[in-house]
Amino acid sequence: MTQKLNAINDFVVKFANVNGSGSASANELFARAILRMGVPVSPRNIFPSNIQGLPTWYEVRVSGAGHLGRRGGVDMVVAMNPETWKQDLAELTPGGYLLHDSTRPLPESAFRKDVTTIGVPLTAICNATYSDPRQRQLFKNILYVGALAQLMGIEPAVIETLFARQYKGKEPLIASNVKAMRLGRDWVRDNLPADICGLRIARADAVGDMIFAEGNAAAALGAVWGGATVCAWYPITPSSSVAEAFEGYCKRYRTDAATGKARYAIVQAEDELASIGMVIGAGWNGARAFTATSGPGISLMTEFIGLAYFAEIPSVIVNVQRGGPSTGMPTRTQQSDLLSCAYASNGDTKHVLLFPEDPRECFDFTAAALDLAERLQTPVFVMSDLDIGMNRRLCRPFAWEDGRRYDRGKVMTAEELEVGKTFGRYLDVDGDGIPWRTLPGTHPSRGAFFTRGTTKNAFARYSEEGADYVANMERLQKKFATARALVPPPELSPAGRPTAWGAISYGSTAPAMAEALATLVADGHPLDALRLRAFPFPDSVRDFILAHDKVFVVEQNRDGQMRSLLVNELDVDPARLIAVLHYDGTPITARFIIAAIRDRLAAGVVTPLERAVS
Amino acid sequence: MTHIAKPRLHHPSLTRNAVGFTRRDYEGPVSTLCAGCGHDSISAAIVQACFEQDIEPHRVAKLSGIGCSSKTPTYFLGASHGFNTVHGRMPSVLTGAALANRELIYLGVSGDGDSASIGLGQFAHIMRRGVNMTYIVMNNGVYGLTKGQFSATADRGSVAKRGAVNVESGIDLASLAILMGASFVARSFSGDKAQLVPLIKAAISHPGPAILDVVSPCVAFNNHKGSTRSYDHVREHNAALNRLDVFSPAEPVSVDYAPGTEVRIEQPNGTVLLLHKLAEDYDPSDKAGALAHIQARETAGMVTTGLLYLDPGRRDLHGRLNTVAAPLARLDETALCPGAAALAAINDALR
Numbered sequence: 017m018t019q020k021l022n023a024i025n026d027f028v029v030k031f032a033n034v035n036g037s038g039s040a041s042a043n044e045l046f047a048r049a050i051l052r053m054g055v056p057v058s059p060r061n062i063f064p065s066n067i068q069g070l071p072t073w074y075e076v077r078v079s080g081a082g083h084l085g086r087r088g089g090v091d092m093v094v095a096m097n098p099e100t101w102k103q104d105l106a107e108l109t110p111g112g113y114l115l116h117d118s119t120r121p122l123p124e125s126a127f128r129k130d131v132t133t134i135g136v137p138l139t140a141i142c143n144a145t146y147s148d149p150r151q152r153q154l155f156k157n158i159l160y161v162g163a164l165a166q167l168m169g170i171e172p173a174v175i176e177t178l179f180a181r182q183y184k185g186k187e188p189l190i191a192s193n194v195k196a197m198r199l200g201r202d203w204v205r206d207n208l209p210a211d212i213c214g215l216r217i218a219r220a221d222a223v224g225d226m227i228f229a230e231g232n233a234a235a236a237l238g239a240v241w242g243g244a245t246v247c248a249w250y251p252i253t254p255s256s257s258v259a260e261a262f263e264g265y266c267k268r269y270r271t272d273a274a275t276g277k278a279r280y281a282i283v284q285a286e287d288e289l290a291s292i293g294m295v296i297g298a299g300w301n302g303a304r305a306f307t308a309t310s311g312p313g314i315s316l317m318t319e320f321i322g323l324a325y326f327a328e329i330p331s332v333i334v335n336v337q338r339g340g341p342s343t344g345m346p347t348r349t350q351q352s353d354l355l356s357c358a359y360a361s362n363g364d365t366k367h368v369l370l371f372p373e374d375p376r377e378c379f380d381f382t383a384a385a386l387d388l389a390e391r392l393q394t395p396v397f398v399m400s401d402l403d404i405g406m407n408r409r410l411c412r413p414f415a416w417e418d419g420r421r422y423d424r425g426k427v428m429t430a431e432e433l434e435v436g437k438t439f440g441r442y443l444d445v446d447g448d449g450i451p452w453r454t455l456p457g458t459h460p461s462r463g464a465f466f467t468r469g470t471t472k473n474a475f476a477r478y479s480e481e482g483a484d485y486v487a488n489m490e491r492l493q494k495k496f497a498t499a500r501a502l503v504p505p506p507e508l509s510p511a512g513r514p515t516a517w518g519a520i521s522y523g524s525t526a527p528a529m530a531e532a533l534a535t536l537v538a539d540g541h542p543l544d545a546l547r548l549r550a551f552p553f554p555d556s557v558r559d560f561i562l563a564h565d566k567v568f569v570v571e572q573n574r575d576g577q578m579r580s581l582l583v584n585e586l587d588v589d590p591a592r593l594i595a596v597l598h599y600d601g602t603p604i605t606a607r608f609i610i611a612a613i614r615d616r617l618a619a620g621v622v623t624p625l626e627r628a629v630s
Numbered sequence: 631m632t633h634i635a636k637p638r639l640h641h642p643s644l645t646r647n648a649v650g651f652t653r654r655d656y657e658g659p660v661s662t663l664c665a666g667c668g669h670d671s672i673s674a675a676i677v678q679a680c681f682e683q684d685i686e687p688h689r690v691a692k693l694s695g696i697g698c699s700s701k702t703p704t705y706f707l708g709a710s711h712g713f714n715t716v717h718g719r720m721p722s723v724l725t726g727a728a729l730a731n732r733e734l735i736y737l738g739v740s741g742d743g744d745s746a747s748i749g750l751g752q753f754a755h756i757m758r759r760g761v762n763m764t765y766i767v768m769n770n771g772v773y774g775l776t777k778g779q780f781s782a783t784a785d786r787g788s789v790a791k792r793g794a795v796n797v798e799s800g801i802d803l804a805s806l807a808i809l810m811g812a813s814f815v816a817r818s819f820s821g822d823k824a825q826l827v828p829l830i831k832a833a834i835s836h837p838g839p840a841i842l843d844v845v846s847p848c849v850a851f852n853n854h855k856g857s858t859r860s861y862d863h864v865r866e867h868n869a870a871l872n873r874l875d876v877f878s879p880a881e882p883v884s885v886d887y888a889p890g891t892e893v894r895i896e897q898p899n900g901t902v903l904l905l906h907k908l909a910e911d912y913d914p915s916d917k918a919g920a921l922a923h924i925q926a927r928e929t930a931g932m933v934t935t936g937l938l939y940l941d942p943g944r945r946d947l948h949g950r951l952n953t954v955a956a957p958l959a960r961l962d963e964t965a966l967c968p969g970a971a972a973l974a975a976i977n978d979a980l981r
Contacts, residue, residue: 297726302959456711
């Protein structure tokens with residue numbers, strides 16, 4: 017018999033369920049209980065594009081060291097879906113654990129000899145306790161949480177506190193959930209050896225004041241705090257919950273107490289063309305407006321995004337990235353819209369992109385995007401992805417300073433027009449490429465202009481003159497250069513000792529990257545690391561690349577889109593940049609990054625490495 | 631196309647309206663459309679309507695799509711902000727603008743290609759959504775800027791300038807607007823200013839989605855024999871249902887018609903519409919009846935014009951979203967940001 021895995025606060029549990037069975041809240045309860053014990057966890061939903069009846073998984077990484085990236089490998093499977101039994105069992109690390117419903121006996125051939133089987137008669141206990149079929153189903157989930165608590169040493173009081181909070185005001189629900197949890201706990205205590213499971217939770221103090229939040233809800237909060245008043249959107253996985261959360265928070269925080277009236281407007285548009293059109297109309301008219309979408313939505317929006325670029329209209333687009341068009345891996349994560357967003361639309365266009373690493377930055381960057389969009393008068397993208405957007409992630413708490421003012425940018429007032437200040441809509445008066453604008457309805461006789469694409473001069477008069485076109489395009493270029501100093505700067509993590517090797521990553525790759533770097537340093541492979549947080553790139557990005565012989569560019573797409581952007585925009589030698597690419601739809605893991613980089617360092621070869629599947 | 635400014639000198643004897651503007655103040659630069667284009671007549675009617683309605687020009691936002699019709703907002707209301715958006719998508723931009731500032735008057739200008747072909751979806755949805763605006767379609771059944779292709783409103787059997795016969799049936803935007811929920815639907819003819827100007831005034835005073843389908847012949851590509859959108863054809867087949875007089879809240883309502891032939895409709899803002907019936911049996915408040923009548927006349931080869939449908943009771947988009955009275959664009963941090971303490975409470979709930 018293989019040695020049983022023994023680990024404290026450092027293992028991976030995977031729940032295999034059928035979607036629509038009510039397992040999601042039970043699984044989250046498990047994760048939250050561990051957090052309440054002071055031990056960091058990072059859960060990930062792995063779900064099909066379907067509502068009921070298909071397999072769904074919930075993978076919880078427990079890491080006392082605070083590693084929040086996906087680890088890879090599974091130490092315990094909670095196998096609640098007979099259909100995926102074989103696959104789930106096969107994934108288990110030798111020495112791992114299988115928790116299953118032992119109500120119906122299974123042949124010995126259904127099990128693996130090198131894993132510890134933990135059978136709990138969940139259905140039998142439920143059937144003996146509950147008569148209502150729905151209750152039998154729901155409480156079976158709570159029962160296995162109780163069983164796990166006993167197996168791993170999670171304090172039942174912690175779970176009971178969570179029930180009390182979740183069902184505040186619905187006391188009967190608290191009692192019935194506590195009862196189900198205790199049924200599972202007691203059965204394990206009374207029927208199994210106390211040391212059957214070597215995976216244990218030990219109370220720690222590694223969570224601190226961190227919060228457990230979803231990126232999409234965080235982006236919505238950023239939009240509320242950042243002053244967005246108009247939201248137009250079209251449902252698309254994995255972004256829909258941004259707009260839905262925005263509506264929920266607005267109802268709570270933006271309803272006028274005296275009149276009951278809304279200080280916001282949300283429209284579910286007929287498609288993404290209309291949603292971005294509404295955002296642009298609202299931005300043109302002076303409101304802070306945003307939309308949330310995913311890759312296919314971006315494709316539809318591109319003509320409008322180009323118009324907003326040339327007509328210089330503030331607009332914010334939260335792009336929660338996923339796979340490609342049609343049935344495009346909608347429930348799987350990717351970083352594959354960089355190029356389509358950076359250069360969206362016909363004509364010479366470039367757009368500002370922000371790359372949040374976690375929910376905290378989803379909040380910060382959505383609020384910042386609303387400021388940047390008005391300051392720069394241009395579309396700004398918040399490039400989130402499914403991994404951040406639809407999973408709860410432990411992160412620093414949201415922060416806001418009272419007294420922080422919104423940057424409404426250069427808007428000429430009626431008073432300024434009245435005293436005769438010169439107004440040319442596309443005139444660069446300040447040398448930063450950013451012109452002044454007026455809002456409709458400002459002044460009875462001054463400041464009105466006609467908004468168009470590119471056929472105009474600096475005073476917004478219709479012009480097809482080549483010189484006018486070129487002057488405008490050069491000013492837009494200057495404006496984009498101005499943006500470099502305004503966007504969030506990259507974050508440098510030095511290796512601590514001299515090295516010729518660097519690594520660049522961005523967005524949701526951050527936690528896996530940090531873990532990989534720590535391991536590589538410990539193994540004698542120090543790398544300086546740079547986490548990009550925005551496009552356009554400040555000069556420090558180019559400096560970083562030039563300061564190293566080779567730089568790994570780690571990203572979650574097939575084509576090395578960030579690498580292309582770096583080569584294209586910074587004019588650096590492509591041979592310096594080594595692509596490390598992960599794009600099977602699952603979040604990148606530290607193990608994948610470590611293996612990829614270690615292979616390259618050992619081999620000393622420089623051709624780009626691609627590996628699709630971890 | 632070039633920009634030809636009109637001289638800004640005003641003759642001192644020019645009449646001023648109640649808000650202190652002359653008719654010239656509602657004009658724009660010189661039109662660059664073809665001489666005789668129906669669209670220029672509609673532009674002139676808009677100028678006249680806004681002047682007579684005592685609308686301050688800067689309180690109008692004019693938005694258009696792409697095409698000959700969509701170029702016209704340059705040529706009227708020069709003191710208003712304008713926006714030439716992308717082809718077929720003006721309705722969404724106008725919706726967003728209206729959401730941002732409910733105090734302005736929104737004028738959407740489009741054509742039959744822009745609204746019925748590439749933009750049919752947005753056209754339908756802006757009517758359904760109930761945006762408070764006046765939406766004018768300059769409808770000539772043909773693409774002008776790309777030189778003479780049929781549009782989706784062209785009648786079946788209509789003959790193109792180069793002889794091709796249209797085999798598709800035309801889309802009637804007015805009927806579609808009624809079905810989609812527009813609360814003011816009218817049709818007119820660019821060659822009938824007496825009918826058109828009051829309809830524009832009534833549409834502007836209507837507090838909801840108002841659409842005017844204006845048949846506007848294209849002198850360059852669709853004004854020949856065999857076309858159903860030529861000046862001659864429309865004049866011969868114009869079935870006017872009614873005539874409208876519009877009285878602002880301050881004006882006394884004077885009745886010129888024989889008793890029993892007019893209907894008095896009071897708008898929520900106090901404007902009074904006096905509808906003089908020409909077709910005795912036509913009731914513009916009867917949705918099903920209106921649609922049946924329009925369809926029957928169309929089958930007979932006639933173009934029904936006048937006020938086709940009016941639902942004075944429908945709430946607009948802001949009413950349904952229950953937004954505050956102040957424009958959203960003008961709200962500041964104090965009204966919008968819940969602050970640090972509220973965020974700290976959210977953090978606590980996420981632990």
